Amino acid sequence: MQALDLSELEERFDIRAEDRNGVIVSIPAEQLLVREHADRLLQAYAPLIRARGVEVAATYFSGWYGSICIAMQYMVSHYDHVLDLSLANVTVQLYPNDRYYHFSFKIGEPRIMRLDGYEREEWRKSVLETLYRDNVRPLIEALSSSASINAGQLWGQIVTEMYRQVDSWLIDASDDSLKRRISSDFRFLTHSLDADVFGRKKNPFDMKLRTVENPFKPGCQTYIKAACCLAYRTDDPEDNGHKYCYTCPRLSVQEREAYKALIVDSQEHRA
Structure with a gap:
């Protein structure tokens, strides 16, 4: 496989090595596990999206943080190595973008976890379990507590976009081998990761999403x-x-x- 392209991660997922211009809030992601800092982020973000409660800021931010999950899934399927996206290596940055506000994720050290020396299935399991059990789950639970909102609702913000992105990767895949790898890795995420990795009774990605006609794209x-x-x-x-x-x-x-x-x-x- 090709070498990991950091510029691609920046373009696709706003994961970058440098600060975004105009950052108004910057918090090391690991600090968000502490109630004080989670409160500070949600209380700063809520008025910017005209939210009538910090629980809205929690759902919106969870959707943005889903970029970390989707980026990891993308790297697992498209490369034989992944960037360290642990809470300890990511800083969350809020910045204005036209009339809206977006989140960017600044990487501390560009540490790479390679497939070398591992069976691919073993490596994939280790990478995804570590991401969700040690990083995403604690953050979701911290946000849930801070905003007094069910963690399942926060997981749901990540799930939908993951399904959309995987669909687009399958469409854009350059060959059948890549398509099979994307599909296999997605099946592993949705059906093989244990529920306790997520701190839930059921794997939140293991669901059948319903579809409806897209009024903005007739026929889709x-x-x-x-x-x-x-x-x-x-x-x-x-x-x-x-x-x-x-x-x-x-x-x-x-x-x-x-x-x-x-x-x-x-x-x-x-x-």
Whole structure:
């Protein structure tokens, strides 16, 4: 396989070696396991997204932190070595991007964990278990405690985007060998990692996501989210009159159809 391309990680996942320009909050990820620092991050982020509670900031941030999980899955499938994305080696940075605010993840030391000397399945198991058991799980649990929100709702923000990204990798895969590796690694994540690695009764990635027609791309499907992101608990100055996202699992079939009709109508008026 080719060498790990750090510039690709920066472009795809905003994982970088240098500070982002205009950073307004910078916290070593390991510190977020301490209530004081988790509170500080959520309380700084909540007003920037017009959240009516820090639990909204927790769901939104969990979605951003999912970039770490997705980047690791990408490296496992596309390279024979991975970058150290442990909490101890990552600094979370919040920065403005046009009218919104994004998170970037700054790497401390560019430590690489290579496949050399291991059977691939053994190496994959070690890499993913270590990521989720020792890093993602403690952070999710810390955010859950700080924001008084169920950890399952925070895991759900990561799950949906993981499924979307894996779908796109399969479409873009350059050959059948890579497609098989991506599929195999995803099956391992969703069906072979034990639930206790995540601190849950069930592996949060082991689920069948429903799909619905994508009104922005006629003829295509999109996933219904694994969990509500709480966007309805933000004060959106461009409120479209709907409390929930089109792909929110809380919407009934009838509500989603009505929402789709409004989206299609608005798209036709813009054309």
